[in-house]
Amino acid sequence: MAEHGAHLTTASAAADRPSIFELVAQDNLMSALKPALQHVAKVAAGRDPARYGVLWRWFDELFALLDLLVQRHYLSTAGASFSENFYGLKRTADAAGGGRPGLPPEQLRRSLLLLVLVPYLRGKLDKLACGLRDEDDYSIRPAASRRGRLRRAFLAAYPFAHLAWEAWFLGQRLGYTLGPAGRHSPLLGLAGVRLVRLTPDDVRPAEETPRSARAKLQQGLARAAGASLSAAVFFLQFLDWWYASDGREAAGGPAAGPPAPPPPVHLAHRPDAPLLPKLRTACPLCHKVRANATALATSGYVFCYRCVYTYVHHHRACPVTGYATEVQHLVRLYAPDG
Known part of the structure; x- marks a missing residue:
């Protein structure tokens, strides 16, 4: 029994196979980054609504655009998403197997589409369901029309669709944890890729000094962008802890509440x-x-x-x-x- 569960905390039988904890951690990285950035946009919009209110009203679209640019850069240069590269992982096409970082064009397009579009649409559907449920509870709109019947049908079907989606992902993770499945997420299967660990051969080309001045500039900008994003992740997580209900008390700050804000x-x-x-x-x-x-x-x-x-x-x-x-x-x- 101990031998069977050893791969849960360490490497599995395959040397390049990540553990389930590494995979879950990289999945949660981007989902933790979005609320932190949303909090920053909310604070900015509260301080100056006329100038920064657009950041709050269009936050989902702006974050999706930022996510698109960041994921495209990392998929093109490192063969992995930002969070996967952060945890020392890479994507490899099913037909190509292991090898150097880089994805075929078809797998790159699929990966980019699934990494950016699926979270955006899921967030929009969650907000739509929440808003329609509030309208239905307080009878904001009449329910006798055809549109009202469609809203009620959507509200009745959405919880079951959400449950089926979560069960699909849970089953895939259990299959990966217990051994039979080669991927922990169904989205990887739709993209035609699997996740493996980075090898020394993958890291060595990124550390080599380019010859031309243009190549040096591009490599320097890529490293600076990667370092900035990594630092931003830790900084935003620190802000999230600091502004938590018990953050200031844990840091030794005053237990009394903040001063009363000025009138709006x-x-x-x-x-x-x-x-x-x-x-x-x-x-x-x-x-x-x-x-x-x-x-x-x-x-x-x-x-x-x-x-x-x-x-x-x-x-x-x-x-x-x-x-x-x-x-x-x-x-x-x-x-x-x-």
């Missing part, structure tokens, strides 16, 4: 910023007496639930201040009974 600023220079009504019980969007009063946790302003939900769902910002806001920042206000 009304961005009157924004063309789409609504004018605040004179009546305190009126909604800043429809200028009528508030129905189902709802406050935004990001700014404190109170609106009608239907008005503010529709605005935040489309603009991802507070209507008055422009602060970065998500649907989960809506707080329903209930009057006491009697």
Whole structure:
């Protein structure tokens, strides 16, 4: 039994076969990097919504573009994604087997498509399902139309599709851990590649000094970019720990809470910023007496639930201040009974 499980923490029977822990760690690297960058975009948008609000509203698309550029560079130069190269792994085509870093054009295109497009579409589907579920719970839209029936069908089928997707990946990882499967992820099979460890022959060409000045410049820029990305990963993970609920107490900081923030600023220079009504019980969007009063946790302003939900769902910002806001920042206000 001990011999059978030895490959779980060390190399397996094949010298170039990575352990399951290396593979799971590199899978989690990019998934941990996106929330950290999203937090930076949210802080920037909160400080200056007029200038950096676009980073928050289009974060998914901007991150997908950055991911595309980074993954294309590493797949072309190292034959691996950024996270795979970070953990000393490379991709090798099924027909080619092992060898020097580099992928055939077909496998490179498939790998790039699956590395960038699949996470982007999955994130969009998750947000769509969450938004439709909120609309259905609070009856934001009528459900009698054909579109309403399609929404209900999507909401009914999506949990089962999500479960099937996760079970597919879990089964592939179990198969790799126990030995029969050659890949830990179905996406590798769709790309026609498998992951192996880097060898000294793979590292040696990258360390050789190029002869031409242009080649030296390209190699220097590639090394600087790789070092910067690696340093950024650790720095963003440190920021995530520092701003955690117990991060400052663990670092020996004061246990008291932060000082009260200043009141939110009304961005009157924004063309789409609504004018605040004179009546305190009126909604800043429809200028009528508030129905189902709802406050935004990001700014404190109170609106009608239907008005503010529709605005935040489309603009991802507070209507008055422009602060970065998500649907989960809506707080329903209930009057006491009697």
